[in-house]
Amino acid sequence: MDMGMSMLPWLDQPVMLHSNRNPGACAMTAEQCAYKNSYWVFWYQADHRYALPTVAFFLVAIILFTLGHILAGIFAPRMKQASPLSRVLAAFRFLSYKGWRLGGWNTQSLGVFLLGAAGVVFFLAMTLGPRPYYWPNTKEINYGNSPPLATRAGFMALACMPFLILLSAKANPITALTGISHEKLNVWHNWVAWAMFVLALVHTFPFIVYHVWKGDIVEQWSTGGVWVTGVVAIIAQAWLTFMSVPWIRNRYYEFFKATHLFMALVFVIFFFFHCDFRMSSWDYFIATGVLYSLCWLYAQCKTYFEHGIRHKARLVPESEHTLRITIDTRMEWGPGQHVFLRFLTCGVHALTAHPFTICSVPRRDCKNQLVFYVKSRGGLTGRLMALARKNPDIQIPVLIDGPYGGIPAGRVGDFDRNLAIGGGVGAGITLSLIEDFVRYSSVQENKEMKVIVATRDPDMRAWYTQALEDIATRQALEKPVAGLAIHIHETFTEGGEQELSAENIKVQGNTQSIDSKESSPSSTSATEIFNLQVIAGRPDLPAAVHHMADREGVSVGVVVCGPSSMLYDVREAASAVQNSIISTKPGIARELWLHSEKFS
Incomplete structure (x- = not known):
């Protein structure tokens, strides 16, 4: 066995950036060859047919919201008086605000549902519209080993990845272009994750059906690295997707946060091996890595170079369940903005940063004070409250990342x-x-x-x-x-729980x-x-x-x-x-x- 093959059993040899797009000579009849090489099912162009339109769909949505953000700034002065423009603006705001309440859960707004519906229509049309779903293979004629339904779903799932990862970053170009803060983009991070997961399942099951029909599924699992890497990737993806369901994430937030980044890393690594440089598949990993690295580096530069590492957080228990955190600083921020704080003396919590809304405003040309009022729950906030009760007015080192979000200036x-x-x-x-x-x-x-x-x-x-x-x-x-x-x-x-103090x-x-x-x-x-x-x-x-x-x-x-x-x-x-x-x-x-x- 080739030494390189034994060392890298999950990658074809020699490793290249792009695989060969030459299908070779077709040995079937002219009609069968034309069918196999037709526009929507030709395997060697599947990334161009399905991945690129998926990228275009996301880019069109971002461009439309960017234009809306720009036009809102241009026409803002004209809103000083009632006009047709104000009614148009009210219509868009109605879509943004209107929602429903189911039990104890708030739905997303009508506008979010409409945009989500556009995504559902797009993915359904691209997945189920082209025919066939499976090759009409027989024991004598083999059109290919990758069912067309699985091929198209796989490349669309791959194209979702850069946007999925980008939407998870606190500082990202989508926020810069659209003016939508990262925490409000989180709904799209979740929904794109579900779209990608469903597409991954649609990609997986046709292969199982095909190889069961062919009778070699055990052999494929035993000898094919593509099956091992695919199974590990989809298990990690399932973990990430289901653990992000709001009621699960909120109930087990500390565990969710501790495992989410690790499982995301497992998913990306095994997904990378699974793609095995087929056509342009690794280009999407390169784009994801570059974009996310820039977002991460920007946040790190703000933390270590703009804010520094000398900040101290003063902890004071204001009531049984409320903790006041104050940090002296020279940074500036706006009303309603939040920062991510990493407390360096809180054990395992020092590995993660948590968001807190700022409850003060800065003054110019003087030393400012970040003030936070935090409800003590479990995890980090419970740990901070315990420290404050044990030693009121204690100061602990803290790193600051931000500010983010908040109310638009003015x-x-x-x-x-x-x-x-x-x-x-x-x-x-x-x-x-x-x-x-x-x-x-x-x-x-x-x-x-x-x-x-x-x-x-x-x-x-x-x-x-x-x-x-x-x-x-x-x-x-x-x-x-x-x-x-x-x-x-x-x-x-209410209900006589406690009387107001006289x-x-x-x-x-x-x-x-x-x-x-x-x-x-x-x-x-x-x-x-x-x-x-x-x-x-x-x-x-x-x-x-x-x-x-x-x-x-x-x-x-x-x-x-x-x-x-x-x-x-x-x-x-x-x-x-x-x-x-x-x-x-x-x-x-x-x-x-x-x-x-x-x-x-």
Whole structure:
């Protein structure tokens, strides 16, 4: 046996970048040769017939969203007055916001489903449209050993790989072109993974059917490296796909994160060997490697060269379930943005970075402070809370990657009326919006902001009020901020779970505010400056959204961060307002823009 063959049993020898495309002379009849070499089934051009159109499909989608992003910036000034353009914009926003709730799960938006349906139609047409699915082989006539159905599905699955990997990167060119943040692209990472997995199954089973018919499937498994590498690759792919199902990933997130990258590496390596440089198959691995390496290197450069390795994270337990993390830095960021933090003294967690939404805003030409309010769960956050309780105000080394996502620059300041909604620890994002609003309150005339925070944590009011006091100190606020109102809804009082503390509270109907005469000076200052009120019970979020949009000709910006039920209520109200704008209903805002965050 050839020494090279024994050393690399999974690759044909000699190893090349591309295999030979010459089919050789056809020994069958002219009619049979024409059938075998016809456009849709000719094996030696299958990558051009199926992989390249798949790449084109993804590129067309990216180009369309890029054009939309560019046009939105060009026509933004024309949205200052109600016009046909505003109704067109409302129609696209309706598609983006409209969704459904099934049990305790929010569906994706109508627009996402429509784009996903376009992908389903494309893949079904390309897979099931061309005929035949199997060669009409007999014991005497052999058209080929690769069923056409398996060939086309395999090359389409291969073409999905660069986009699948690219959509998983935090810093990626798709985000740069379309303006869609990486966490919002994650749905497409998941859906492309499912498309690729289904195509891989369609690629696999016809080979099993064919070789069972031929009677040599045991021999193929025993002697063919292509079967071994294919089986390992599809097992790894199945693991990656099913473990990414939201309810599984969320329930076992730490285990998911620890195994996902490893299994992805196993999948790519064995998929690489499985392709065995057939035609242009390895070109897709080269493209994937180059693109992902650039994304990874960009993120690493931001972490080590822009932010450095000297940052320290200060941990302070604010309540039983809420941890405050602060990091002194000179970096800059925008409202609602998040960073990935890698804590270097948390055991195995030091190997991974976790996302946290920033709850502060930077000041120019001075040292800034990143502030995070984190709900203690299991895994990393539980470990951090344990460290903070054991040694309050402890400082641990941390690496920073970001910032990413957030609210597009200037969006909140562009609107006449603003509504910020936070649920649970998602209330942290409202703090950065409040601080951003008060920074420019002196130059923003007739601007309004209402903040609604809902919490089940009895201790949340204390740390939230202290955070407001910190904002007042940083911004040197001495008088009430015009146009700003903050309502804290304490939902733990429902059903008699716990009574509101009578200390420092005065009742005004169903609304309660911190008493300025009996409370501490800091509480009094926060109450008066920010028009802070505490309310028992759940907020009526749809009513709040509609109330903000009930003035004709105004523009409204809404930001929400919280549990899935809260996101659904706000999205439904926002989509209803878009319907009113499209139908030119009197007494309605000219536009309503919604930004939602799924984590904090």
